[in-house]
Amino acid sequence: MSVRIENHLCYFTLDKTGQEQSLPATRVNILTDNEKAMSYVELAGQQIYITEAEADALTVEGAKDGRNHVKADKPGSVI
Template identity: 80%
Template sequence: MTVRIENHLCYFTLDDNGQEQSLPATRVTILTDNDKAMSCVDLAGKRIYITEAEADKLTVEGATDSRNHVKAAAPGSVI
């Protein structure tokens, strides 16, 4: 899991060493990486990819949901 939430404060794991950055949920904006068809958050100059479940939890805590729906362009795509 790349994000944990405690008392409306969101902790994002930035690297494999476990370095974290925290922000109040109200200062987090959830985006969509259209090329990867994944939700993400931009933090400290890095794009942190999160699951849809994590994105939903963040929105419940007050994060801004700026995701868009990605549609498949090729027949038979899983998205």
């Protein structure tokens, strides 16, 4: 899991070494990568991809939900 939430503070794992950066939930903006059909948070110049469950948990804590719904336009798509 790339996101951990404690006391309205969100901790994001930045890399494979486990380095984390934290932000208050109210300063987090959740966006959508339309090409990958995935949600992400932009942090430290990186796109940190998160699950929809993580995105929902962040919005409950006060994060801004800037996601858009992506729908399949090709037959057989997984989305």
